[in-house]
Amino acid sequence: MSNRAIEKVEIPRKVLYGKNAVEKLPKILEDLKVRRVIICCGRTATKEIVDSRIVPLVSESKTIMEWEVVELSGDVSELPGIAQRMENSKNTILAVGGGSVIDQAQILSSFSGSPYIAIPTNASHDGFASPYIGFLLRYELDKSMKTGKLPRYVPVSPLAIVGDTVLISQAPFTYLAAGVGDLLAKFVAIKDWEMAHRIKGESFDVYAATFGLMTARLVEKDIDLISKDRSERGVRVLIKAHASSGVAMSIAGSSRPASGSEHLISHALDLMTLTHDTFSGAHHGFQTGIASVVMMYFHGGDWKKQKYLLEKVEVPTTLKEIGIDREIFYEAMRLGQTIRDRYTILNTGITRKALDDALDTIEVD
Ligand SMILES: [Zn+2]
Known part of the structure; x- marks a missing residue:
C-alpha cells in the first residue's frame, strides 16, 4: 500500500x-x-x-x-x-x-x-x-x-x-478445542502472507501481522491451562486471542493475518460438502488445525510443534478423524488455490507425490 x-x-x-x-x-x-x-x-x-x-x-x-x-x-x-x-x-x-x-x-x-x-x-x-x-x-x-x-x-x-x-x-469442550485449531492456524497464515509479500510484492502490514501472530502465541503459551483446566480460565485466553485476531484483520483491512493456505483448504472442504456424499465436514477449527500441520511442513516450519499443540487439546490430527482421506485432502488443496485471489504456499505447485511424502512423514492419515 x-x-x-x-x-x-x-x-x-x-x-x-x-x-x-x-x-x-x-x-x-x-x-x-x-x-x-x-x-x-x-x-x-x-x-x-x-x-x-x-x-x-x-x-x-x-x-x-x-x-x-x-x-x-x-x-x-x-x-x-x-x-x-x-x-x-x-x-x-x-x-x-x-x-x-x-x-x-x-x-x-x-x-x-x-x-x-x-x-x-x-x-x-x-x-x-x-x-x-x-x-x-x-x-x-x-x-x-x-x-x-x-x-x-x-x-x-x-x-x-x-x-x-x-x-x-458451558459449551462442550470440543468448541474450545476448535477455537484453538482456528487460532494456531495463524502461525501458517502469517507465513503465507510473508511469502506473498516476498514473491508477489503483496503489501504486508507488520503491525497487523504481529498482532495476528500474537494471538497464536497467546494460545501456545497457555496450552496447558486450556487443556487441563477446561474451564473459565481457558475460555478467557481464547476470547482474548479471538478478539485480538479481529483487531488484526481490521488493521490489515483483510483477513490476511488470520487466514492463509490452511483456511483455503478448510473453505474448499466446506464447498466439497455440497458435492461429496461421503464427507459432511468438520468443525472449522478442526479443518484449519489439521491443514495447518500439513502446510507448516511445506513451509519448512515447526510442524511437530503445531501437531503437538493441537494434540494437547484433542483437536483431530488425522485425516480419518475429520472424515476425509488423502484424495479428498489433495482435491481440497487444488480447489483451495482457486477460491480467491490470495497467494499462498498452495500456489507453488505442490504435487500429489509431495503430499504423499509429507503425509507419510508427519503421520496425519
Ligand atoms: Zn478461521
Whole structure:
C-alpha cells in the first residue's frame, strides 16, 4: 500500500470479557445510549439463554425503550425483510449465539446500517470479533446478490463484544478445542502472507501481522491451562486471542493475518460438502488445525510443534478423524488455490507425490 493512501481501521468500541461479563449489559447499553434493541438468536439453546439471561438484562437498562427477539433460521433470504423493519427505528442488534447467528446478525447490520453487539456463546472461531463472515454463508450470499435478490453486503466490525467466560465455558469442550485449531492456524497464515509479500510484492502490514501472530502465541503459551483446566480460565485466553485476531484483520483491512493456505483448504472442504456424499465436514477449527500441520511442513516450519499443540487439546490430527482421506485432502488443496485471489504456499505447485511424502512423514492419515 502506498504510504500516501488513507487507511481505515474499524474496531469495537467496547470489548468486555470475564466471569459473568453479560451482567454488565445494562451499563453497556446505557453507555452506548442504545434505545431500541433487536435481540438475534438461534432457535434452540441460544433462545433459552436469551429468554432467561439477556431479556431481563436488556429490560433493566435505563435507556432501552423497545426490544424485540428475532429467531434467525440461517436462511439469508429472510434477512432483507428483517433489515427493512429495522431501518427506520435506529436499532442496535444484539447477536447472541455461535458463529452462524453472529454472522447473520452482521449481515443484518450491513443491510440495515444498525450496529451490532456480539455476545458469543462459544469460542470455536474468531467470527464474533471479525468483520468477515463464514465462508459458506458468504458463498451463498454472493450467489443471491448476483441474482439481484439481496442488497449489497459490506463487512462490518461489531460495536462491542461481551465475552461472558462462564456462559461460554458451558459449551462442550470440543468448541474450545476448535477455537484453538482456528487460532494456531495463524502461525501458517502469517507465513503465507510473508511469502506473498516476498514473491508477489503483496503489501504486508507488520503491525497487523504481529498482532495476528500474537494471538497464536497467546494460545501456545497457555496450552496447558486450556487443556487441563477446561474451564473459565481457558475460555478467557481464547476470547482474548479471538478478539485480538479481529483487531488484526481490521488493521490489515483483510483477513490476511488470520487466514492463509490452511483456511483455503478448510473453505474448499466446506464447498466439497455440497458435492461429496461421503464427507459432511468438520468443525472449522478442526479443518484449519489439521491443514495447518500439513502446510507448516511445506513451509519448512515447526510442524511437530503445531501437531503437538493441537494434540494437547484433542483437536483431530488425522485425516480419518475429520472424515476425509488423502484424495479428498489433495482435491481440497487444488480447489483451495482457486477460491480467491490470495497467494499462498498452495500456489507453488505442490504435487500429489509431495503430499504423499509429507503425509507419510508427519503421520496425519
Ligand atoms: Zn478461521
